[in-house]
Amino acid sequence: MLSKKRKAYIGGMKAAMYISTGLTATLVIFLVAYVFIKGIPHISWELLSTKPSYISGKIGILPDILNTLYIVIATLIFVIPLGVGAAIYLTEYAKNKRLVGMIEYAAETLSGIPSIIYGLVGMLFFCQFLSFKTSLLSGSLTLVIMNLPTVMRTTQESLKTVPKSYRDGAFGLGAGKWRVIRTVVLPSCVDGVITGCILSIGRILGESAALLFTAGFAHALNGIFEGLTSPGASLTVALYVYAKEQGEFGVAFAIAAILMILTLLINLSATLVSRYFAKKREL
Numbered sequence: 001m002l003s004k005k006r007k008a009y010i011g012g013m014k015a016a017m018y019i020s021t022g023l024t025a026t027l028v029i030f031l032v033a034y035v036f037i038k039g040i041p042h043i044s045w046e047l048l049s050t051k052p053s054y055i056s057g058k059i060g061i062l063p064d065i066l067n068t069l070y071i072v073i074a075t076l077i078f079v080i081p082l083g084v085g086a087a088i089y090l091t092e093y094a095k096n097k098r099l100v101g102m103i104e105y106a107a108e109t110l111s112g113i114p115s116i117i118y119g120l121v122g123m124l125f126f127c128q129f130l131s132f133k134t135s136l137l138s139g140s141l142t143l144v145i146m147n148l149p150t151v152m153r154t155t156q157e158s159l160k161t162v163p164k165s166y167r168d169g170a171f172g173l174g175a176g177k178w179r180v181i182r183t184v185v186l187p188s189c190v191d192g193v194i195t196g197c198i199l200s201i202g203r204i205l206g207e208s209a210a211l212l213f214t215a216g217f218a219h220a221l222n223g224i225f226e227g228l229t230s231p232g233a234s235l236t237v238a239l240y241v242y243a244k245e246q247g248e249f250g251v252a253f254a255i256a257a258i259l260m261i262l263t264l265l266i267n268l269s270a271t272l273v274s275r276y277f278a279k280k281r282e283l
Helices: 006-041 045-048 062-093 096-111 115-129 134-161 164-172 179-208 209-214 223-226 235-245 249-282
Strands: none
Touching: 006 249, 045 209, 062 096, 062 115, 062 179, 062 223, 062 235, 096 134, 115 134, 115 209, 134 179, 134 209, 134 223, 164 179, 164 235, 179 235, 179 249, 235 249
């Protein structure tokens, strides 16, 4: 039998957890609802399908949407092979555990660096030293450095969840190291790898400080190859410009609502992908 003091302690802790959970859920619901209420009424087809016109004064965010898409594509093209390849090497090939520990510590440190410092370094290195100038390519390469630790660490943790017996069984059948990784290990943890890549897209979409230094603020409408070598504003940078520089808070909230919808879709996609591959493994 529990004493009265113990029962009171357990009841108090449960009440504290319920209150904490309720406050967290309330804050999230309030934030999402506030952004949607303020932003959705300002979303229109004209806003989404046109570019800004300084002559007529019309505002369109099509260039910003395309710039965001270009940045996401360019970043993923670089970060996925680098992150997944580094994770495979550290987990499957590296023998020096001290070196692995140092690299993992460095990756965790990189994850905690403020994004504005990445922007400053990206501006000095990519824009000036490599002469890429202020462009979407400079912004994408800066985001590659920012997201590399996330993709690498999530892939590493996924690889570690694959039982050692899977590898031993494949080696016993005469398969080589790379064949075991390609046909046994990666298929067994592909859900974690894909989930990490999807979540990194969310960080790319939400980044603004680093892009302010490296990608610029232009609202020009360009194709993907011309756009990558030209300055351009992503949706987050456009939100900052319209709210802070031009005082167009209706447009800023519309962009915020779009970003919120994209974030919710990304998180939902990550959850669905994880569940799909989990069920597929159970069959």
